[in-house]
Amino acid sequence: MSNEAREIYKHEEITRSNTLISAKYKSTLTENKIMVLALKRAKRDEFGRPTITFTTSEIKKVMGRDDGSFYTQLKSVAKAMTGRTMFIEDKEQHSFKFINIIHTAEFENGKFTVNFTPEMNNYLDDLKSNFTTMNMGILVDFTSNYAYRIYELLKTQAYRVDKDNTPLQIDYNLSELKLAIGCVNTQEERVQKELDRPNPDFDYIVNSVAKEKHFDKWYDFRVNVLDVAKRQINEKSDLEIDYEPIRSGRGGKVVGITFFIKKNVNYNEIEAKTEKENEILLKNGNSVVDSAKRPDDYNERFEEIMDYIDVRVSSKDLKAFLKAADYDVERVKKAYDLSKKQKEIKNFVGWMKKAIEEGYSEDVIHVIDGSEENAKKADEILAEYEREKATGSLAERTWNRIKKKEEYQEFLQYIADQGMTEKTLESIYIPKERMELYQSWIAENK
Structure with a gap:
């Protein structure tokens, strides 16, 4: 999916405030991709808030997934995005602030709408200095969230690379870098309290305050974050990077990272290779989506179950x-x-x-709302699904049989009253989820 998204957005660019790019926050790769496209295309609504509406097909491409859990994943993303707070600091001016980014995120009638808070206008409009322009195709092509964030941070400094392409050296405190790329949850109350201090101690926050953090050990951070970021940035972007650890004393503890960045002289070849791969896939009758066995956000999904x-x-x-x-x-x-x-x-x-x-499931409850009759109908639906699943046909054939039932038209009227068409129902819910909706409706109304 990433190749397809890259192809779609490769001619688009986004310009953002460096202050916004350098903010410290925790987010997923999916959230970041949706956010960057939303910021790119947002228009002001009647309340002066930047607003953007995505179609279902567009949001699926941005999310890099077209599987059955799209609707469930989008709910999770929307909830996280509306709860996100960014810590923005201007070290030169000795100032900082916490800002809420998104006011509302809603999905209705097959469209996903994001409404930003009015404060975001300060970081989007009339930028005359301290900003960076990035290629959208590069951003949506990353499959590691940490590679995405490290690229963003380093890209803000890339203008300093001289015409001879001499590697530029950029130093980061290790703890501050972890906060900036989302290895530490900045939403925790105690973390925010410490960040709120005039001169926050990043080492103290990461080592002693934060409870939710990833890749705490240097080896894990190097292998799962830095090495992955280096590989993806060098293979996918207009930058070429390397890094080395900064240690406290000879052979001491790693306290920082020195990045070396320069322009990627092979970038045009990377673009040409991507286009050729897409052409081959299409000639063979395959979509670009079929080219990857793993989803683009595989690392993000792995991390999610690792936490769970x-x-x-x-x-x-x-x-x-x-x-x-x-x-x-x-x-x-x-x-x-x-x-x-x-x-x-x-x-x-x-x-x-x-x-x-x-697909293990819990025992079916044989009384629903005190009615054995309702339970019997619900059980029949489940039994039919289990029979079909056992024969290898899964839920699609079961759903098609349900559509032939007399009460199905009443069910369609019910979802229409909720603002949903049959087409929308079948595009955003997998068969099993449709059956669960139908089963709930049966239990409540029949």
């Missing part, structure tokens, strides 16, 4: 869970939630894989 599962399991097993779920994070979470309700599991990893692959 409390049981000590290896990275290899976590990756196996994701693969078994066709990279659907919600399926992994559902299996794990169910595992916690079991009296005893002797082989957790084996149980999880089977639960994901076979």
Whole structure:
């Protein structure tokens, strides 16, 4: 999907305040991609707020996914985006502020609308200095959130590279870098309180205050963040970078990172290679979407289940869970939630894989709202789904049978009253989710 998105947006650029780019916040790769496109195309509404509306197809391309969990993932993204606070600091002016970015994010009638807060106008309009212009195609092509953020930060300094392309040296305090790229959750109350101080101690915040943090050990940070960022930036962007650790004393603890950046002289070749790959895929009758086995935000999904599962399991097993779920994070979470309700599991990893692959579910409740009749109808729907799944046809054929039932037209009228058409229903919900909606409606109305 990233190649397709890159191709779509490769001729577009976005100009943003360096203050905004350098802000410290925690976000996912999907949020960042939606955010950058929203900022690029936002127009003021009647209240003076920057606003943007995406179609379903466009948001799927930006998110880099076209699987069944799109609607669930979009809900999660919208919730996170509306709760995001940025810490913005101007060290030269000895000033700082926390700002809320998005006022509302809503999905209705197949369209996703983002309304920014009025404060965002200060970082978007009439920028005369301290700003950076970036290529949209490059930004949407990253598959690592950390590569995305490190590229943004380094790109703000790229104008300083001389005409001889001598590598430019940029030093970062390690803790401050972790806060800037989202390895530490800046939304935590105590973290924000410490950032609120006139001269925040970033080392103290990361090492002693923050509870939610990733890749705390230097080896993990180097392998999973810096090496991945270096590879992706050098392969996908107009920059070529390298880095080395800054240690406190000879052989001491790593306290910072020195980045070396210069213009990527192979950038035009990268663009040509991407275009050629796309042409080959299309000639062979495949879409660009089919070219990648893993989703673009694979690292983000892996990190999400790593945070969610409390049981000590290896990275290899976590990756196996994701693969078994066709990279659907919600399926992994559902299996794990169910595992916690079991009296005893002797082989957790084996149980999880089977639960994901076979779709383990809890026992059906045989009374709904005090009515056995309602429960019976709901049970019939579930039983029909399970029969179809057992024969390998999954839920699509079951859903098609439901559409032939007499009460289906009443169901369509019900969702129409909720502002949703049948076309919208089938484009944003997978068959199982449609069945769950139908089942709930049966239980409440029949």
